[in-house]
Amino acid sequence: MGELPSGYRVFPLIAERLRMRITSGRYPAGGYLPSEAELCAEFRVARNTVRRALGVLEEDGLIATIPSKGRLVRHRDDPAVAVPYLYAAIAAELRDRIRSGVLAVGAMLPSETDLRRRHSASRNTVRQAFMLLEREGLIITKQGKGRFVRDH
Structure with a gap:
């Protein structure tokens, strides 16, 4: 392997x-x-x-x-599998934007409020999406500043 x-x-x-x-x-x-x-x-x-x-x-x-x-x-x-949880769909959208380069390394992600409005999602749902991307090592949270694309 x-x-x-x-x-x-x-x-x-x-x-x-x-x-x-x-x-x-x-x-x-x-x-x-x-x-x-x-x-x-x-x-x-x-x-x-x-x-x-x-x-x-x-x-x-x-x-x-x-x-x-x-x-x-x-x-x-x-x-x-066919209809993922909303948090997974939000994470997938952001993941695709990161991998395609639309969101470059160091770029700030859309705010929690923006994502809540765009997806008609709860705060918890958006936070689950962010946590998933953090666990994957794609983003980093800077307290008081926002979430950013991590160098990977």
Whole structure:
């Protein structure tokens, strides 16, 4: 598989690689992902890092945790995948703007109020979107100043 680059946040890279495997069919819908221990060995990271990567996929609706079984890959026609939670849709929109360069490194993100108005969303929903992007290492919050695109 090769070495993962060292750096501040590795779990978004692991999440992205697992996402690619799911969307390519390597891990088919209805099947289970490898165990946490197997993923730790493959990516050469701690269990907490793998859990954070899996958490991103679960928040995006690609997998579901089945107690005592593992992580189940969800079907594409599952309503939870087809119509994501509003916070996930807001995060996806911002993620796309960051990756496309519309929001460059160091750029200030739209304010919480602007996003609430644009998406008819609650404060909590917008904050969940911001938290998701922070966990992915795409943005950083500067108290009293706003949220900014992080250098990645």
